[in-house]
Amino acid sequence: MAYSHHESPETLTPLLEDDVVDGAADYKGLPARRSTSGGWRSASFIIGVEVAERFAYYGISSNLITFLTGPLGQSTATAAENVNIWSGTASLLPLLGSVVADSFLGRYRTIIAASLLYILGLGLLTLSAMIPSSQLQVLLFFFSLYLVAFGQGGHKPCVQAFGADQFDGQDPEECKAKSSFFNWWYFGVCAGGLFTVSVLAYIQDNLSWGLGFGIPCVVMILALIIFVGGTRTYRYSIKGEEESPFVRISKVFVAALGNWRTSPSAIASEEESRGTLPHQSSEQYKFLNKALLAPDDLMKNGKMCTIAEVEEAKAVLRLFPIWATCLVYGTVFAQSTTFFTKQGATMDRTIVPGFDIPAASLQSFIGLTIIIFIPIYDRIFVPTARAFTREPSGITMLQRIGTGIFFSIISMVVAALVEIKRLQTAEDYDLVDLPSATIPMSIWWLVPQYLLYGLADVFTMVGMQEFFxxxxxxxxxxxxxxxxxSIIGVGSFLSSFLISIIEDATSAAGQTSWFSDNLNTAHLDYFYWLLAALSAVGLAVYIYFAKSYIYNRGSTV
Structure with a gap:
């Protein structure tokens, strides 16, 4: 039996050991009970708030390039660069938000603070869309846009981590539920995004940008109310009194650097003196073992690095080759909200006479694919694969990520072929020099590349979430x-960098840019072929590092 540390055994109802979740507390600070906290009940509140947040985010990002090239009057290349820079910033800011959460405020408080900042940004964004075109409008728009990015930076990593915290990884049943959580989490996120791009894009294009930005603001207010409503059911991580993980890991690298001249025999002698068996210290990144021989001043202060701390640092270091080789996926990911949308705007978008589908609405096929395939993946593919591989999740996390990268390459190949067809159609009908004319080619030709995007996401995006x-x-x-x-963020920056370099190179000496405002004279197909080639190289390097990766904490999934 266990008792709360806040009350004496005489006054406290005993807790069954099996009912206590190690390292977790309830909203009162008492030991969390498995029977009354966490699990799918708590996770459903958190998934709900993330669905609303993604609705708000995609309500801005999915059609942002249309607003920039329309009301703000920017060129296609400039607008694409601005979208990529903003998306990249929004995806990198979670690094700051996560440090604030893990080191200071905790995940719950960070989510509350980030949600308030998010709502403020959306409110100002709505206001900027309603005022007349002016320099003030531009300044207010970009200020509020980046305010939303800061709010998203605190919201995004903490909500997902807080949701996964509701499952105890040490309990066999809850461990399986946690793996499934990442699948259904992404399912919910994409369900929210599907509604956004199919409805809000139409409102923004045909009714009002103010209304199109205002609805996400109202949804985020409701989301915050929902999240607070689940407060009594959540499990909260208990912070120990040990050193900050940032301090521990940094100390290892500093100590290893300070002892870079140390001989291997000295390290082996130190390991032996601590009673370390050979298999306890991994062979990978052995240079960090030099941290075991801390400088004299650290030894006197009792700050020597332990074997556990060295292994912890190695676990973090192992992540970076995987992170770096996934960046090309992030670069491909950036295209669905920029050039795909601009392509669609030039094509025949008529559904029924008098109604044209917004070009940005085709992004809904990404979400639709994910919504269809995640249940198939979770309920059919995983059990089937498990029977052959004996892996709890069917295939390993790294195999899942690599499969998605492969599908992203195929999506770029298909996108290039469809663009060649679009350019040929424009030429056949003498529309090359008429950029505002509708090309007699159905927008549904773009659907396959969106479907492949969605299939890639089912594997890579969910795999990366669980892996990291x-x-x-x-x-x-x-x-x-x-x-x-940050993979998506850096990928967006890389996409913006590529666009900028290619724009300068291909528009020199009066040549026609690959990204000309007249897409009928541009060459997006060349850009897609380039991304497909870069992705193929990236996948080859990824496979090399993935095959040598050593899973942390004995994980094999």
């Missing part, structure tokens, strides 16, 4: 999810 959550120290799980998000 699972493979970092427990105290850094918000940071782990921020690392996954």
């Amino acid at each position: 959550y699972d493979q970092v120290p427990n105290e850094l799980r918000s940071v782990g999810l921020a690392l996954y998000l």
Whole structure:
């Protein structure tokens, strides 16, 4: 039996050991009970708030390029760069938000603060869309846009980590539920996004940008109310009194650097003196074992690095080759909200006479694919694969990520072929020099590349979420999810960088740019072929590092 540390055994109802969740407390600060806290009940509140947040985010991002090239009057290339820079910033800021959560405020308080900031940004964004075109409008728009990015930066990694915290990884049943949580989490996120791009894009294009930005603001207010409503059911991580994980990991790298001249025999002698068996210290990144021989001043202060701390640092270091080789996926990911949308705007979008589908609405096919395939993946593919591989999740996390990268390559190949067809159609009908004319080619030709995007997401995006959550120290799980998000952020920056370089190179000496405002004379197909080639190289390098990756905490999934 166990008793709360807040009350004496005489006054406290005893807690069954099996009912106590180690390292977790309830909203009163008492030991969390498995029977009354956490699990799918709590996770459903958190999934609900994330669905609303993604609704708000996609309500801005999915059609942002249309607002920039329309009311703000920017060129296609400039607008695409601005979208990528903003998306990249929004995806990198979770690194800051996760540090604030894991080191200071905690995930629950960070989510509350970030939601308030998010709502403020959406409110100002709505106001900016309603005022007349002026320099003030531009300044207010971009200020509020980046305010939303800061709110998202605190919200995104903490909500997902907080949701996964509702399942005890040490309990066999809850461990399986946690793996399933990442699938259904992404299912909910994409369900919210599906409604956004199919409805809000129409409102923004045909009714009012103010209304199109105002609705997400109202939804975020409701989301915050829902999240607070689940407060009594949540499990909250208990912070220990040990050193911050940032301090522990930094100390290892500093000590290893300070002893870089140390001989291997000295390290082996130190390991032996501490009673360390050979298999306890992994062979990978052995240079960090030099941290075991701390400088004299650290030894006197009792700050020597332990074997556990060295292994923790190695676990974090192992993540970076995987992170770096996934960046090309983030670059491909950026295209669905920029050039795909601009392509669709030039094509025949008529559904019925008098009604044209907004070009941005085709992004709903990404979400639709995910909504269809995640249940198939979770309920059919995983059990089937498990029977052959004996892996609890069917295939390993890294195999899942690599499969998605492969599908992203196919999506770029298909996108290039469809663009060649679109350019040929424009030429056949003598529309090359008429950029505002509708090309007699149905927008449904773009659907396959969106479907392949969605299929890639089912594998790579969900795989990266679980991988970076699972493979970092427990105290850094918000940071782990921020690392996954930063892949999309850095990928957006890389996309913007490529666009800028290619724009300068291909428009020199009076040549026609690949990204000309007249897409009928541009060459987006060349850009897609380039991304497909870069992705193929990236996948080859990824496979090399993935095959040598050593899973942390004995994980094999």
